[in-house]
Amino acid sequence: MTATDASTAHAGDSTAEAPKPPPPPPALISFEGKHARNPLAGTGFGAMCRRLPAVLWRTARMAWAVDRPAVVLLLVCQLLTGAAAAVVLAFTARAMTHLLGTGAVSERLGAALPALVVVATAAGLARTGSALASYADGRITPRLTTEADVALVAAVCRVEASAYGEDGFADRQEAAEVGVTRTRLMVQDAQRFLAALVRMIAASGVITALHWMLLPLLLLAVLPAGVGAVLSARVDYETHYANVGDRNVRSMMRWWATYSRFGDEVRANGMTGYLGYWYRSLSDRIDERTLTAAPRMLRIALSTSALGGLFLLATWATLAWLATTGRIALPVAATAVVAVQTTLGALSQFVIHGAAMFHTSLYLADMRGFLDAAAERAPRRGTATIPERVDEIRLEEVVHRYPGKEEPAVDGVSLTLRRGEILAIVGENGSGKSTLARLITGVLLAEKGRVLWDGVDLADADPDAVWRRTAFVPQNFACWPLRARENITLGQPRTFDDAEVWRAVDAVGMRDAVEKLPRQLDTLLAKELWGGAELSGGQWQRLACGRALYRRTPLLILDEPTSQMDPRGERRIFLEIKRIAAERMTVVVTHQLENTRLADRIVVLREGRVVEQGSYDELLAGGGLFAELVGLAQDR
Numbered sequence: 001m002t003a004t005d006a007s008t009a010h011a012g013d014s015t016a017e018a019p020k021p022p023p024p025p026p027a028l029i030s031f032e033g034k035h036a037r038n039p040l041a042g043t044g045f046g047a048m049c050r051r052l053p054a055v056l057w058r059t060a061r062m063a064w065a066v067d068r069p070a071v072v073l074l075l076v077c078q079l080l081t082g083a084a085a086a087v088v089l090a091f092t093a094r095a096m097t098h099l100l101g102t103g104a105v106s107e108r109l110g111a112a113l114p115a116l117v118v119v120a121t122a123a124g125l126a127r128t129g130s131a132l133a134s135y136a137d138g139r140i141t142p143r144l145t146t147e148a149d150v151a152l153v154a155a156v157c158r159v160e161a162s163a164y165g166e167d168g169f170a171d172r173q174e175a176a177e178v179g180v181t182r183t184r185l186m187v188q189d190a191q192r193f194l195a196a197l198v199r200m201i202a203a204s205g206v207i208t209a210l211h212w213m214l215l216p217l218l219l220l221a222v223l224p225a226g227v228g229a230v231l232s233a234r235v236d237y238e239t240h241y242a243n244v245g246d247r248n249v250r251s252m253m254r255w256w257a258t259y260s261r262f263g264d265e266v267r268a269n270g271m272t273g274y275l276g277y278w279y280r281s282l283s284d285r286i287d288e289r290t291l292t293a294a295p296r297m298l299r300i301a302l303s304t305s306a307l308g309g310l311f312l313l314a315t316w317a318t319l320a321w322l323a324t325t326g327r328i329a330l331p332v333a334a335t336a337v338v339a340v341q342t343t344l345g346a347l348s349q350f351v352i353h354g355a356a357m358f359h360t361s362l363y364l365a366d367m368r369g370f371l372d373a374a375a376e377r378a379p380r381r382g383t384a385t386i387p388e389r390v391d392e393i394r395l396e397e398v399v400h401r402y403p404g405k406e407e408p409a410v411d412g413v414s415l416t417l418r419r420g421e422i423l424a425i426v427g428e429n430g431s432g433k434s435t436l437a438r439l440i441t442g443v444l445l446a447e448k449g450r451v452l453w454d455g456v457d458l459a460d461a462d463p464d465a466v467w468r469r470t471a472f473v474p475q476n477f478a479c480w481p482l483r484a485r486e487n488i489t490l491g492q493p494r495t496f497d498d499a500e501v502w503r504a505v506d507a508v509g510m511r512d513a514v515e516k517l518p519r520q521l522d523t524l525l526a527k528e529l530w531g532g533a534e535l536s537g538g539q540w541q542r543l544a545c546g547r548a549l550y551r552r553t554p555l556l557i558l559d560e561p562t563s564q565m566d567p568r569g570e571r572r573i574f575l576e577i578k579r580i581a582a583e584r585m586t587v588v589v590t591h592q593l594e595n596t597r598l599a600d601r602i603v604v605l606r607e608g609r610v611v612e613q614g615s616y617d618e619l620l621a622g623g624g625l626f627a628e629l630v631g632l633a634q635d636r
C-alpha cells in the first residue's frame, strides 16, 4: 500500500493578511500488494452460485459447534414449515375443486370443510415452525458471532510481530472485521434460504401436478431476479473492496480524534477543524465510490425486472389460454392462480435469500482468508524449551531488516549478556536500540545470525517458554483499561494475596497514589469507565515498570523506562533495578546517559551497528560518540 500526500503545502506565514494554503485532503491510498486482488475478479456467475453449498455446509458446521439442539430444532422446523406449505397448497386445491364445483352452496361448503380444516391446521403448524426456527436462529447467531470475533482477536494476538509490518495486513484485518459483523446474518440467510428451498420444492410439486407448463415458466419469471440479486451483490462487494483502505484509515483516525487521552492535543493545537474536514473528505470519497455503483445497480434491477415481468406475463397468458381452451377445468384454473402466487413467492424467496447468502459469503470469505493468513503467520519456531534459570544470552552477528526497508535496523550485532549483569543500550534516534531489544526477547527473529538463550536458538525455541522468562517494558506500553491489580499482574497473579502486588507498587513508589484511588487495587484504570480513575503519564510509566518487576524473570528489559518520570521516581526505579540485578540479566535502553552509570557495560549503537562498548568511564575517556552525546546532554 502506498500513501501519498495530495498536498505538501506548509503554512509559512502566521500573519492574518498573508494568504494561507488550504488544508490538505486525506492521503490517497492505493493498493499495490498482492492482497489487493479482488477475489471476485474473473469469477463468473456459475462459479459464484457454486459457492452456495460450501457456504451452507460451513455455516452448518460452525452452528453445530456452538449449539447442536438449536441446529436440530432449526432443521426440523424448516422441514415442518415446508411440508405444511405443501399441505396447505394441495388441500387448497382440493377445497377449490369442491367450492367451485356444482351443487348447492351448503353442500359445496360441507364437502370442502375437511380440506379447509387441514389447510387451517397446516397453516398454524407452518407459523409455529417458523417462530421456533427464529428462536433457534436467535440462540445460534449471538454465539456464532462471538466465536468468530474471539477467533479473530486470538489470531491477531498470536501472529508473529513481523506480520503487522506486512503490506496490507491491517487492511485484510479490517475486511475480516466486516466479516465478523456479517456473521450475524449468516444463520438467518441460511435459514431463510433453506425454508424457501423446502417451500419451493413443495409448491413446485403441486403446480406441476396442475399442469406441466406452469413451473418452467415460473422459473423463467424468477430467474432474472436471482441473477440481478447476485450481480448487485457483486457490485456492492466491489465497492466495499475498493473502500477497504480508506475505511481502515478512517476508523484509525476516528479513534485517535475522539479518544479522550489525545483530546488536549486536538484542542490546544486547533486541530478540531482540520479533523472534521479530514473526516468528512474521506467519508465523501467513500460515499462517492458507493454512489458511482448506484447507476449500475439500477441498470441491473431494471433489466432483470423487465425480463422477469415478461416471463410472468407469459405465465399468466398461458394459464388464461389453458383455461379458455378447456385444456384445464375451471376449478383447476382457480387453484392454479393460488398455486402460481404461492410458487412465485417461494421461488422469489429462494433466489433472494440465495443471493443474500452469496453476498454474506463474500464477507465471510474475507474473514476466513484472514484467519487462514493469520494462522500461517502464527509462530512456527520449534519446541525447544528454555531452562528455568537462564545464565547467558548471546547474539551472534544478528541482522534484522523491516519489510520494505533498504537498510537493516540492526546490522551484524554480536554481544553476550550474563546473569547478574546490567547492560545499557544507547544511541541516537533510529539507531536500532528498540529493534535490538525486540530481537533479544525474541519478539522479532533475526534475519541473519542467531540469538541464543543458554545455547538455545530463539528461532527453534517455543516462544511461550521464552516469554515466560521475560519481563519487557516496551517504549510504547499500554495503559490497560483493567483494575490496578491486573495492571501489575497482567492477569498472571503469582500469589493468592496482594502482598507481591504491593511489593511491586512500593518498588516503583506508587503506594500513595494507589491508596488514594477510589477502590485501591480494585480501581479500574480508565476514566472513561464508570467508577474508573486516571493516572498521570509518569504514574502510568511507574506502573509499567512495576509489572515488569513483579514478573521476576531471568530477563528484565526496559526500553526508555523513565522518560516521563520525575527525578525521584527515576532514581527509585534504577536503585531497584540495581538491587535485584544479581538474580537476572538486565537490559536498559535509555537516552538519559547519566543513568547508564549503573550499568556494567554500555553498548553504543549507530545505524544498527555496535560502534563502542565499555563502562561509563571508559567510554567517556574514549572520546567517541558516547562522550559526544554526554557532552551534548550536559551542554543543554
Ligand SMILES: Nc1ncnc2c1ncn2[C@@H]1O[C@H](COP(=O)(O)OP(=O)(O)OP(=O)(O)O)[C@@H](O)[C@H]1O
Pocket (backbone or CB within 6 Å): 165, 402, 403, 405, 409, 427, 428, 429, 430, 431, 432, 433, 434, 435, 436, 475
Ligand atoms: N515496525 C517498524 N517497521 C518498519 N521500520 C521500523 C519499525 N520500527 C522501527 N523501524 C525503523 O528501524 C530503524 C530503527 O528503529 P528503532 O526503533 O530500533 O530505533 P531506536 O534506536 O530505538 O530509536 P529511538 O531512539 O527513536 O527510540 C529506524 O530507521 C526505524 O524507522
